[in-house]
Amino acid sequence: MGAYVIDSVLFRDQFGTEAMRRIFSDENTVQRWLDVEAALAKVQGEMGIIPAAAAAEIQRRSQVRNIDLPALKAEMDRTAHPIVPLLRAMKQVCEGDAGEYIHWGATTQDIMDTGTILQVREALDEIDASYRKLFENVCALAARYRDQVMVGRSHGQHALPITFGFKAAGWAEELRRNAQRLRQMRERVLVGQFSGAVGTLAALGEAGMAVQQRLFEELGLGCPAITWHTSRDNVAELISVLAIACGTAGKIAHEVFSLQKTETAELEEPFALGKVGSSTMPHKRNPPVCEGVIAVNRLVRATVPLAIEGIVADHERDKVVLQAEREYIGRVFAMTHAAIQKMVFVTGGLSVRTQNMERNLYAQNGLLMSEAVMMGLSEALGRQEAHEIVYGICMDVFENGGSLKDALMRHPDVSARLSEAQIDRMLAPHGYVGHAGAFVDQVLANPLD
Structure with missing residues (x-):
């Protein structure tokens, strides 16, 4: 049993996914730190800043399997520092004096920030793939039910007729905008960090900026115009955009939840015999998947103010902000991915009760x-x-x-x-849906870029 739901054997799949647990695992976190150190050594070896043999040895040994994680953790506790124990461990596993050349000119936050960005890149790739599948499912609903008339509601009350395809197309267009936000954000967020103790690269002398440029070319990351040690607007944007993307998943879940209510019964999340709604009321067919997505959306949304607060950071280094990020970045990714994946499941097997949609058109006698x-x-x-x-x-x-x-x-x-x-x-509702079908066609005519 984990102390937190993401790690709980019982509850973790309600609040996260296996992919995100792997990406933000201790093993992958340390591996990404080592990836940065290895790339730095490679570049500096090629530039003649450190011995080529030492650079090759650092690259060869920069594998998390060479690191005793429990021992690393014990040293982190003893030293109150995350990277120095890793450097000492690497010195022990590297042959000769190669370990003396690891981390040349770097500072701890350079390695940790860039390692996090490598994890973020992995995680965004997973989010993108799942989001595309959700978009495809919703577009399929819009196409299939393009002309299925149903009640349109405003303020929770019957308003005018629409079609279910029109509703689903509205979801699809929102998903499209979110996919664009996620894609456009990558240019600003997938940027490395290597600038030394206070951001000036003083330890590397005149070679500093060239090392920085070549390091990020090696890692496939953007090169910043200046250090972002205490400029955390990129992290704030990341969390905000993830919250928006998760919010749309929550919005669709809430619509399904609402339209599954007994009195309406127009939609139902996928049901299979064996799914239990109540320990005391055998008749219940609840929407637990949608309820879970709505709950996760609230948790993700509540993290946005914390990320924005981190923009106000202290001078050239602020560990308070970094410690907070360490807690919530992986969590937000895990929950967002879980919400999207669950809505892929819901929209892929959604039960659309067309007969009840027709019935409800006449519920108010005209x-x-x-x-x-x-x-x-x-x-x-x-x-x-x-x-x-x-x-x-x-x-x-x-x-x-x-x-x-x-x-x-x-x-x-x-x-x-x-x-x-x-x-x-x-008084014929089927003749008063306006241009609903044409709007559906417009949405479906534009594939996701």
């Missing part, structure tokens, strides 16, 4: 179509007068029952201007 009637009367009476008349009729039906058609037929100002056939056409 009141859903009040706008169509009002617009029809407006041609003869003017819009405001028509609104007043239809409003009075609708409120009477709402309070006293009956159907909107019968009430319209009884009203002299309406019956004098509209025939029964005209009223029937106005």
